[in-house]
Amino acid sequence: MPLSSNASFPVALSRVTALLALLLAAGCDNRGDETKPGKLQVRQESFELRAPDCKGEECPSVSVDYQLFENRPALNNAIREQLAQQLQGFAEEAGSPGSVAAAAEAFLQQAERAPEDTGNRWHMQGNGKLLGRSGKLVTIEIGSYAYTGGAHGIPTTHWLNWDLEAGEPVALEQIIRPGQEAAFWDLARAAHERWLEEEANIDEEFRQGWPFARTENFHLDKKGLTLLYGVYELGPYAMGQVQLTIPRDKLDKVVREEYLAE
Template sequence: MTLTACAKREPAGAAALASQMETMEWRAPDCEPADDCTSVTVDREVFSDRPALNEAVRLQLLEQLQGNGETTVAADTSLAQVAQAFIEDAGKVADISSARWQMTGDAKALARRGNLLTVQITSYVYSGGAHGMPVTRWLNWDLSENRRVVLEDVIKSGAEGKFWSLAQAAHQQWLETQNAQQDFRENWPFARSEDFRFTDKGLVLRYGVYTLGPYSMGEVELLIPREQLVEVVREDF
C-alpha cells in the first residue's frame, strides 16, 4: 500500500474547511508486469477536524466497494481488509480466468452551498465478465450541525407527493430528450431516488446504471428546476 497526501483549503472568505487528499494502493503480490495485476486504488479527501464527516465518507466507500452502495457493512471493517479480500478472491480464479480484476474508489468534495457540503463518492469494481460496475453517490453534509442531510430533511412537511410529481415530470422530459419509444418507457419506468444535490439550476436526482435505462446509458441525472422548488423544499435549503 502507498499513501500520498496534499493539502487543500477553501477559498478566502469561506468558512474554514481544511482537507488533504490521501491515495491508497494495493496490488496482488509477486505479480509482473504491474499492468496485468489485480489492483485496488482509493483516493479520499480527508477533512481536518471533521471526524464524523470522515467516518460517513469511509462507510459509504466501504459499502460501494463491497456491492452496489446499499450493502450494510460492519463499522470496524477497514479499506485495507476490503482490498485484501478482493485481491485474494481474484487469486482464487486466476487459473480459470485471465481477466484483470480492478477496484477503484474516489471521494472528493463536489460542491458547497453555505454550510451544505456535497461529497461525491464514486467506485468501480471489475471482477470479470463484460464490464465492471460503476457507482456514484452524493453525500450531503451540514457543516454547522455536523450531520448528514438526507432528502427527507429538505422536503417540506406534506409536500412529498408534490415533490415526486415534479421528479416524475423531470423524468418524462428526460425521456423526450432520449427519443424514448413506448417499449423503452414500459421496460424502464420512473423510480424514486434518495441520491440528490443542489445546484444553481435546481435539485438534481441521480440514478445508478440499470435503474432508468440499460448499462449503456450510464448513470442518469434528473433536474427539478429551481423555480419549481419553492413549494416543496424548505426555505433554508
C-alpha cells in the same frame, strides 16, 4: 496464483507504506468545532495495492483516492464508512463495512481465488471529492468501480449530503417541506419525462420496461436539485448513471429554505 496464501498479506502488498499511513490517518483527524459551517479545508488520502507475485501488465489491483476535511472528524468518518461500504459490496461475502483498506484487501484476496484467466484482470477503484455546497449543506461524491470479468465493470456513485451546522448526514426526506412530498415527486416525474423526450430512440416499449423510480441520491446546486440513478435503474447499462434535474425556480415551495441559501 496471483497472491501467496501463506504470506502475511499486508506485508506482501507493493505499497505497504501508503497503506500503513492510511490506517494511521483514520484515527488521527484533528478535533475542531464540527458545527462551524465556515470554509472547508481539504486534504487528500490515497493508496494503490497490487498483487506482488503477479507478473505482466494485467494483475489484480486496487486504487483509492479521496478527499477529507480538516477539523471535520464526523464527516471524515462518514466518508470512509460510505466508501468502505461501496468497496465491500464487491466482495463475495459482504459483511458489515470495515475500513477502506480492509475492503481493498478482501477484493484482492477474492481475485486470488478466481480463475487465473479472469482474476489477473480484476481491478477496483474508489474515490471521494467535494461536489458542491448549498447553504449549510455540503455534498461529497463517493464513487467506486469494479471489474471482475465480463463485458464491463460496475460503477457506483453515492452523494453524501452533510449538514455543517448539525454535523450529521441529511436524507432527502429531511430537506423536503412538510406535506410537500407528493409535490416534490411530481416535479421529479416531470424531470424524468423531459429526460425521456431528450433521449434518442425512446419508444413505448422502453417506457414500459424502464418506468420512473424514486431515489435517495440527491445534490443541490445553483441549477436546482439533481437526482442520481445507478446503472440499470432507469435504463440499460449503456445509458450510464442517469441524472434528473428539477430546476431551482421550482424548489421554493417544496424544499426547506435553509438548504436553498447560496
